[in-house]
Amino acid sequence: MSEYEVKIIDPEERQALSDELAEKVRYELKANIHGACVKLLTDNKDFKNEWEDNFKFMNEDIRPHSKIFAIEDSGSLEVMYDPIGKVSILKNLDYYGWVKSIALATISDFFEDYHSIHRRYSVHGSAVDYMGHAIAIIGPPGTGKTTLTYGLLQEKEFNYISDDWFFVRLFSNATVLYSSEKNSYIRDDIADVWKSYADEISRVKLDVKGRGIADVNSLFEGRIRESSTLINVVLLERNKDNPPFRKVDTEEALEYMLETDFCNPHQLIRNERKLNLRKNFFRDLFSKQDVYILNTVETPQESLNRIKNLAKVCL
Structure with missing residues (x-):
């Protein structure tokens, strides 16, 4: 569960709050998140600067699909x-990470509601490209998702897609992953491991x-991909009673996602409708490619080697 609680409000309450907060708004910016327009309204200059560095620019003439007040x-x-107007109102946050995550969650809710038309979904996980195919890494906080992603990206054969959240489109003959952000919201402790x-991290504010927001072109020397065709999914756990690496079938993988609240x-x-939407999506996703569970009880380098070997074997 999240460290914050979400209060669901109706359009009338949202409008009243929006009117109340309007005089405090100093900055209004639009971002292009997977083709959708998300508008940030904030009084925080740091949030404004981080948002501009984090997301792709959206033309001001485009009407927003969702709004975020911070x-x-x-x-x-x-x-x-x-949920009717797709508007999130965040009061008294001191952490940009939640602003960008809630923005992604808001537009993800929008895509979920139009799933039957476009079959576009979001996944809270990371993705790297290897030789033209994507590997998705999904896991609960603390299981090593970010550490392993950046570990892979030390190698010239791997390309950055996303380190936190990506979008998926299901086609009849393929699953395509898309990046969610322009740049990486990196942790300073990555350099402790790699x-x-x-x-590069020493230059990040x-x-x-x-x-802080790191320029991915500098960080990964231009090895950036905005999309790639998915070939494998690696789910992460940290459980000393389980083997370090194993292949699982669709239902086992789905059970993992349910137990971890979809990571x-x-x-x-x-709610029940959203639960069924998410279950059906992940069942469909896992049925189209091989899925593995990596138990990160080994050293980061040992866990990293397992994913690297998987990538090389599959291609």
């Missing part, structure tokens, strides 16, 4: 969401959580 009013932390990133603490709507 406002300080000296009160307590509040996260509210109007020393090769130390110089870090926030209160020790994270996504930023689900704005949790």
Whole structure:
């Protein structure tokens, strides 16, 4: 579960809150997130700068599909969401990471509601490209998803797609992954494990959580891909009673996702309809390619070697 609670509000309450907060808004910016327009309204200059560095630009003439208010009013932390208008209202956040995650969750809710038309979904996970095919890495916080992703990207054969959240489109004969962000919201402790990133991270302006926006072109020397065809999914766990690496079938993989709340603490709507949508999506996703569970009880390098070997064997 998330470290914050989401209060669901109706359009009337959202409109009243929007009117109340309007005079506090100093910056309005639109972002292109997987072809959808998401508008940030905030009084925080740091959020404004990080948003511009984080996401692709969207033309101001495009009407927003969703809006995010991030406002300080000296009160307590509040996260509210109007699912009809696709508007999130965030009050008194001091951490940009939640702003961008809730923005991604908001537009993901929009895509879910139009799933029958476009078959586009979101996944809270990372993705790398290897020789023209993608490997998705999905796991709960603390299982090593980010560490393994950056470990793979030390190798010249691997290309960056996303390190936190990606979009998926299901075709009849393939599954295509798409990046969600322009740049990486990197953790400073990555350099503690993989020393090769130390110089680049030293140039990143870090926030209160020790994270900041890093230019992925510099970080990965131009090895960037906006999309790739999925070939394997690697699910992460940390359980000393289980083997370090095993292949699982579709139902086992789906059970894992249900047990881990889809590895996504930023689900704005949790109800039976959304649960069934997510179950059906992941069942469909897992049925189209091989799925493995990597138990990260070994050293980061040993776990990394298992994914590298998998990539090379499959191609």
